[in-house]
Amino acid sequence: MSLNELYREVILDHYRAPRHHQHVDSPDGTAEGKNPLCGDEVTIEVKLDGDVVAAVGAIGVGCSISQASASMMAEAVDGKSRRQIDELIRKFKVMMTIEESDEQVVNTERPGAALGDLEALQGVRKFPVRIKCADLPWITLEQALEAAE
């Protein structure tokens, strides 16, 4: 387990300069996510245009992993349809849960494929304590989308 795999440049960049780190005007759905044990917090706001995310805000405080994950996620879902987002969420979950050793599955699912910057979060998998940090914005996104329905 190398720390370089965890703290990739792109993660530190998103941590230091989070994208979509602002409130959305009259959002259709909002959710607050909190990891009470480590203190990470993130608020996700979504505005929908039909079933497409027209605007997304990801505001929070917490560790580099949670905040970078939120920033990269916001970038990835902006402008996407519900179906595309569901696929993203699925891909992200697969990436975060697959054991590296489980080559078969890895090859089939090509973890990280099509996730763009988010692929940088692959390294988190090897740091089980931190997986919940990476997951937090995604769980919160699902809640925000639900709230928007």
Place this chain on the structure above:
Amino acid sequence: MSLNELYREVILDHYRAPRHHQHVDSPDGTAEGKNPLCGDEVTIEVKLDGDVVAAVGAIGVGCSISQASASMMAEAVDGKSRRQIDELIRKFKVMMTIEESDEQVVNTERPGAALGDLEALQGVRKFPVRIKCADLPWITLEQALEAAE
């Protein structure tokens, strides 16, 4: 440790036919003793004539040791002065705490000497769990006498 030393004939006799097992008319002092953990209970009532115990009641429920001790104690203190009773209490306490092996003290104090039937309780000493049973009526007597002052 032989059970015969614990359950001497005189103890079983006092247990089966407790003396002074009745209330005293308008007692000067009354106390209830309770051993919440094993359930022994005893009520001691005393009527004084000057500083002499003119009547004593010892009513209770509990094991043979606690009830026989109460009965024998009542017999021993009936008609005695406070000074004599204090001496009895002292003697009884000595008897219940001396280690048998501690011959020196035993000889000096002649445990049980002048205690009459009460000497039968000597055997309890070897059964530490039961010492508090034998002690209960005596502690209660002290409280009843205090209440009478």
Place this chain on the structure above:
Amino acid sequence: MTDLADLRSDFPILDQKMNGHPLIYLDSASTSQKPNAVIDAIDDFYRTTNANVHRGAYGLSNDATDRYEAARARVAAFVNADAGEVAFNRGTTSALNQVAYGWGLYNLKPGDRVLLTLMEHHANIVPWQLVSRHTGAELVYVPHTGDYTLDLDAFTELLDDRVKVVGVTAMSNVLGTINPVRQIADAAHQIGALVVVDAAQAVPHVAVDVRAMDADFLAFSAHKMLGPTGIGVLYGKAELLETMEPAEGGGEMISDVQLDSSTWAAVPHKFEAGTPPIAEAIGLAAAVEYLERIGMDAVRNHEVEITGYALDRLGAIDALTIYGPTDTSNRGGAVSFTLADIHPHDLATILDQRGIAVRAGHHCARPLARSLNAPATARASFYIYNVRSDVDALVDGLQEAREIFGVA
């Protein structure tokens, strides 16, 4: 007899002597002995994995947390509950107090009734008395019949709209009686009352299924089921745990703490204020694993057989009175008795001299003792490590007691 005899070597304490005789331990209803598997699990945890849980951002703490949560999952599964429905605390007593203070204090009001059975342990009585002082609710008791089972007619009669909680022991620690918890729960639920089950005696000795029982809350202690002291379990239905207030407040059970008020963590952590009994949870999980390996059916069968044997042999002793059902199908392995006019405490001393451990007293069930008109009884109680010869030794000891006390 179901052959569990070879288990005895798993319990190091059974090699001890008491008063010069090999220990014959007949007080498992009070606390059980521990197999090596449990003692070693605790030992190993402290030597290799000890750290606080849910707190650290480092490997050791993560391992400790994983083991702690795995223990929860295992214990929950043992009573057919979800892990989220099971909170660890100090013991049955503490768990029942949590229900009284967490649910009762917020929901009971003057005119409300708490319906208990007369055979409850103090642990399912006194918390309700304390909380009724604050709420004005009233306590009412269901009596038992002459054959030491719950008087279900009286229960039906007493179960009216005023009743908000029914507290019932799944298995009496004095009589051994197994109560029809499901039937009671169905009736209670019909009038909207909650059912709080004291399973301190049941979980160690019979397969318990919280869903089959339809219990709203259920409590048990590790130390009576081969596990360590210092830990117990509160089960609550998810929807109840989620809506009710925690009794104790502190660290680890909060979502946020403001100056005036706080919000709570998700269940079950909401009910685990402060550092939990971590090594104890690991030990309890080892106990559950041990019991599962034997199988609760085998445990129950063994106890039915040895209890049946004890009832037969004790029943044959003149002037011996057994307080409890004589039919092993609806009773557990706690056998309470008196012998002529010999005080139970004296019986215990005489047996103690032979290395036999039985309990004497009111067994923390004074209202029951009064209703039986037996302020004290002697109690022999059995577990997986007891064998027929233990019963034989007990009977021999009682014969000596008869001789000493000159009982004809």
Place this chain on the structure above:
Amino acid sequence: MTDLADLRSDFPILDQKMNGHPLIYLDSASTSQKPNAVIDAIDDFYRTTNANVHRGAYGLSNDATDRYEAARARVAAFVNADAGEVAFNRGTTSALNQVAYGWGLYNLKPGDRVLLTLMEHHANIVPWQLVSRHTGAELVYVPHTGDYTLDLDAFTELLDDRVKVVGVTAMSNVLGTINPVRQIADAAHQIGALVVVDAAQAVPHVAVDVRAMDADFLAFSAHKMLGPTGIGVLYGKAELLETMEPAEGGGEMISDVQLDSSTWAAVPHKFEAGTPPIAEAIGLAAAVEYLERIGMDAVRNHEVEITGYALDRLGAIDALTIYGPTDTSNRGGAVSFTLADIHPHDLATILDQRGIAVRAGHHCARPLARSLNAPATARASFYIYNVRSDVDALVDGLQEAREIFGVA
């Protein structure tokens, strides 16, 4: 440095590796590691003496009771209390809840105030919040000064007739600050308020004397002082314990149980409902014995030295902020800090990779974290088994964090 280095071999867990590196355990403020003496005492109890206490009329139970009560006497003497003033329970959190529910619930009323410090752990905040919901009392907080000590002027100002209870931590688990408990108690007593001392951090690390402090109640946990999980201690002045109500009800704490109400056993048993943490009490006594053998002065000296060294070395790191007094004479061994804009959780992960265990977060003191404007900090905390090279490793790890995060 006081030479305690040879103690390290008493702690088997220190031989472990974490992420491939020898474990460097710097999270003792959260929970301490256990010496063999403690682990073995628990092990031995289960193997040789296990029985329930205060219950059995047989030798084994008598032995268990003797050992349990001897443990109480030893623990009481350790803080200069009488055995009758010390009750065992689950931990500091549980002990403080007992005070809030046992004393607060019966004695607080609308208009009354509970005066706490802003540096309290949630364990001395949330119980008062819960009880204030039932009593209508109000919570008020004493702030701290810029140098992380209690603002005594503010305290004096806030201490008026409405204050019925003052809750104060003897040593902050975040700042390390040692508070002037005696001075606070004197002032509080002058207006008739009670003082509830959270000594979870103090008792493990400095000699605590409840009489010298004049504390009315004082709570601490075994697991932070080399002892087992699952047990804590509530000290209360005899006259208070005797007159106040118990919070929890159940077996062993009663004198009599009638259907409607009960009477209580004598102190301290009144406060120990149900089967107590027996093996844990034995383990705690072994921990106390171990600490006494070293001597609390030597413990304190060692920690003053290593904390001083840590403050020096950490203080020399650019962009590192320490939250807490820098003078070792009025602080303990918990050192909280942040490093530039690196989140403490990330610091903890980076250190974890080097086998170094530190904690990151709000340390169960959110009101304090908010007042510091530091929602999360990293915390290194020291105990007798830590050595200078542990601090050196910490500093090296923090340098790596700087590199990874590109802190100039």
